[in-house]
Amino acid sequence: MQKKDIGLGILIIVVGAIVYMRNPLFLSPINLGNTANLIGLFGLFAIGQGFVIMTGGIDLSVGSVIALLGVLFVDMVGKFGVPWPIAVAITVGLGVLIGLAHGILITRFKLQPFVVTLCGLLIYRGIARGYTAESTAGFPFGSSYPQLEWLTIGRSFGVPHSFLAMLIVAAIMWVVLHHTVFGRHLCAVGKNEEAARFSGINTRFVTITAYVICAVLASIAAIYFAMFTKSVQPSSHGNFYELYAIAAAVLGGCSLRGGEGSVIGIVLGAVLLQELQNLVNLLGIPSSLNFAVMGTVILLGVLADQQFATYRNRKNTERALGLLQKQ
Template identity: 40%
Template sequence: MENNIKIKPEAHSYSLKNFMSDFGIIIVFFLFCIILAIINPYFLKPRNLINVLRQISINGLLSIGMTFVILTGGIDLSVGSMLAFSGVIAASFVSPAFGGSIHSVPLAIIFSLCAGIGMGAFNGILIAKWKVPPFVATLGMLSIARGVTFIYSNGMPIPNIDTRFLFIGQGEFCGIPFPVLIFAIVFCISWVVLYKTRFGRYVYAVGGNEKSAKISGVNTRLIIFITYVISGLLSSLGGLILTARTTAGLPQAGVSYELDAIAAVVIGGTSLSGGQGDLVGTLFGALIMGVINNGLDLMGVSSYYQQVIKGSIIIGAILLDSLRKERE
């Protein structure tokens, strides 16, 4: 008598591949920390670690916005320029040298954030409504925002910022650097939005298959538009922090910041084709980029070589993503 009973695989089998997929980025982060601590013991000094966290907070904000955009299958190359423009806008309101007033800190924050939202909305309209490819639209915004920044500031830094404004980038709250606290709050809000709301589910749906999402009743144009607004908003928030840290509005600020943001997102496991990835991976991707930048600085590596290393990391992460897709 033939035995037709089939043995089913265990439902909860957990392979090494699954383990590395879930925790590989965390392991890599701690490996980098251990290696850098061995090379330069100063790396683990509290003062240096706090400085790393302050630096990560800015790239972390840009990376969160970039994650939303990339999950829909897009890209935002203009985050660094939007950061710079928002920064000089804020500085102009709180710098007497530029005609600002010491009573204008709230206005500086409001107008800076509005500038980021406006630029992000412009990107979103071009991409969602007019179907301009994200690469082209945001590359154009990169140039426009940078040019407007130099025009607005006359190509010069805006110094003498009100000391009360500097708290955003240099202050502490209960011993926690204020930029780190801002980043933590934004991360938590973004996590809830992405994983606990209908909007978050629609972001993944649009990135997974935009046509299917549209047929299912999702307003794909609106979802894409909102993700670019989010990216612009978080870029301006990063501009506020950077301006307060450097005590001046710098028109050249944010150059190549888009590379660090994209690298953090891709290293964190988010697919450039959209629909796959998570914010926790982005968080550790930003931590890895921050640790690498800090480690290279401690070792005295030239900024020129640092650009080569960052570019190589991005290419390597993309290649790993491609290999992972081929195996699926």
């Protein structure tokens, strides 16, 4: 995984250098700050998506979860006057319940992750739209929440707090994935769930926990997005965010077959995606091509993963044959 991370880091530098040569505003403090903020916002839930993909699953409901929980958070704080720490706790708690529901349906009722989370995508978006009667949820005009705003949209030494929050989450998840028993079990379940079960691993617990982590990080991202946009339009807020998360995870080395992944790689994948979005804006490429860029990136990432897996399997086979011949 380290070689993939290094290669992705080099690609980020090369793309950044090309954009800078075409438009020096790329390295301006304002642009770097805005880009870092977006990296933090999207990186938060991309890390959660990566954990789900490592189990061999997928979560298509991320964008709708962000829309629904964003609407509820805005109304709790702005409309009903719930103290923001309590509103944050309730929002994260709802994220836990959503993740539990996904995990239980997948493990207990043996439903496909694609089906469960696709239904979630439709259900959560529908609830958000029905709850607001298709209207926009926003904070009252002139309202201010100093501490909450400082935590979410504030900056320290010019670095957006959303970016710092993502780094903190990434550090915690890096330890969880690479230095805990749960991390080893997660990869084992993704590589071969049946073999993992026979070896004594509680595969249900591992899978459910992965979906809870994904939903919790999506709920945290929902709070940051709500404070960043100041209002939530449930019909469009968070649309296609699940594609950003999947693209970042795939670019970061997470295999869609499961069993492989890197937190550092996911973060670098989020960086590259926002760098590409920045490229589209700075070079005057029509924003309507954004989705074409995302689709191309996902396709290339999957192709690269497939070719890498084929190459690795061939090398392992050649190595095994070489050992047999020596014997």
